[in-house]
Amino acid sequence: MLEFIIKLHPEISIKSKSVRKRQTLLLERNLKTILGQTDEQVQVENLFDHLTVRSAKPELRQTLIERLSCIPGIVSFSEMQSSQFTDLHDIFQQVQAVYQSQLPGKTFSVRVRRQGTHSFSSLDAERYIGGGLNQQVASAKVQLKQPQLTIRLEIKQDKLLMMTEHFNGMGGFPLPSQSDVLSLISGGYDSAVASYLMIRKGLRTHYLFFNLGGPAHEAGVREMAFLIWQKYSLSHRVKFVSVDFAPVVNEILQKIDNGLMGVVLKRMMVRAASRVAQSLGIKAIVTGESIGQVASQTITNLAVIDQAADSLMLRPLIYQDKQEIIDLARQIGVEQLARSMPEYCGVISKSPTVNAVLSEVEHSEIFFNMDLLQQAISQAKVLDIRTVEYQAEQQITAVAIEEVLPVDAIVLDIRAPEETELSPLQLHNHQVVEMPFFRLSSQFASLDQTKQYYCYCDRGVMSRLQAVVLQEQGFKNVAVYRPTS
Structure with a gap:
């Protein structure tokens, strides 16, 4: 029998009795939801100041440890042995x-x-x-x-609990103890880490993506959002909203003074985000902005940008240095994907202002066709994050998903180099070519196009999303390899 004792985040322990009871009930429910997907017979017991988890399947030990380390509200947990005792010498x-x-x-x-x-x-x-x-x-x-x-x-x-091994949790508050937020996600380090910190704080975090780079951009950002959700907030369904912002960018390029383009683009984004948030009943917007990181993130410019928002703006990274953000991205397991994400700036000013004047910005926006912004919002795609895999499968109707490979098939292992090094894909009867997903779009055309290729990844999500991208680029000789075991 596997046994774990779960310790609450200290901030939960100092709350009033009623608040503490609510928090532990939320954590109990989340543990049952998440761990139950691994072991349907898992037992979770709420003992007010701590919780216990028991499983009769010792082969699931490592999986349960990985899951427990990524559940908000747990500061630490220990594998334990419990028994009765008679006296101190017996202990x-x-x-x-x-x-x-x-x-x-x-x-x-x-x-x-x-x-x-x-x-x-x-x-x-x-x-x-x-x-x-x-x-x-x-x-x-x-x-x-x-x-x-x-x-x-x-x-x-009369019970003795022996902690045989100790593990750190992610801390914070259980989901969704602190309501919902809408995180502006671009797929890079900043927005990914900001989303994680909101989840850790007990906020059910939904995702809003402004598409500036076409299908390839959206495929990567969907994968990032899916990864964060699956690893840290699997207990609750959330939404992934995609807004095509290319028409808005084109209008800015034509109508807005060069030095103000970056600030105006951010103002359009927070306007759109506020309206999307209101339509979903969400009160706050999250961004990955940090003071001084780029021209639009000076205090003066952030103040001007905030004037366009109708929702509360949250910036959990506001004082963080870039290296600190990258280090945290590595710690939470998103650094590799974030590093591979291309930068889609939308607009690039030769001399961007660092001291925008609100009246000047508002005057420049008089010439902007706001109908384009409203049209982009009204055409937004709203997905259940759980259906990201399903949506990808629906999109690749012309691309096969094979469990058994044809004789002459070539398999493209699109996992990150760290993954292929730890667990190389070995197929006795087929050639395997390692081509990380972040190089696929640029390097696939250099392959022999008379051959048929099958994308492979561990979870099957990225291979499907990348197949979508390649198909939309005009390649028909690509499919997905999903082995049966």
Whole structure:
């Protein structure tokens, strides 16, 4: 039996009893929803100050650990063994049976948390168990500061909980304890990390994409949104909204003064975002803007941009340096995809203003045809994020998805280099060509076009989305390889 004890984020623990109860109930429900997709028989128990998870399938250990580390509201969790005990010496003997083989040559400490009425204190238990283990293993040494091994025990009434391995969670609040937000996502580092931070804060995060780069741009951004949702907010359905902003950009290029183009583009985006948010009943918009990162993100320009918004603007990265953002992107598993995403700036000013004057910007917008903005909003595509795979399949009606490859097929492994290195695709009867998805659009044309190619990736999402892009570029000799196992 696999057993885990789940610790709440500290901010939950200091809330009032009613708020804390609501938060733990949300977390309990989310655990059942997410872990239940891995193990239908998983058991989740809510004990107010912590939760426990039990599974009768030890082969799912690593999958459950990965899932638990990505659920908002969990500050840490530990794999544990639970048992009954009679007295302090009985506790020592049980701990000795589990840890004695791990102690030779190591420094260690014993940490005990105790609840209930006992004849000993937590300090008494730590000294008794630690001293006993030190006597039994001569090469081990008790060290209270920075030991190599920390033995964590919890004693609750007549139950002993031994923490055999400790893991960090993502912290924050359970979804959706803090309402909904609409995140402007471009597929790059900033918007991806900003979306993650909102999820971590307990906000159900929907995605709004302004398409400036055509099908290839949308395919990549859909994959990014899908990845963030699947990894960090799988417990709740969210929307992915795509707005074709090419006509708006063209109008800006024709009607707006060169130095004001960037600010006006951002104002058009927040106008559109506000209206989309209102139509979805969402009160706040999230962006990945950071002070001084580009010309449009000076304090003066951000103030002018905000004047166009009818919704609350949230900027979780406002004080972060670029390297800090990239480091966090790497930590949450989106760095590779964000790094491969092309930059679609929409408009590029030779001398962009860093001190926009609101009255001048508003005057320049008099010449902008606002009907184009409204038309773009009215034609927005609103998708359930869970249907990203389905939508991709529907789009590639002329492209086959094969489980068994033809004899002369060539497989394109489009996974990132890190993935192919860890788990190379090996097919005995077919040639495999490694071509990362972020190089596919530029390099596919250089391949022998008399051959038939089959895109492959682990989850099957990116291979389908990239097949869409290649088909729309006019290539008919591409399909998707989805093996049966």
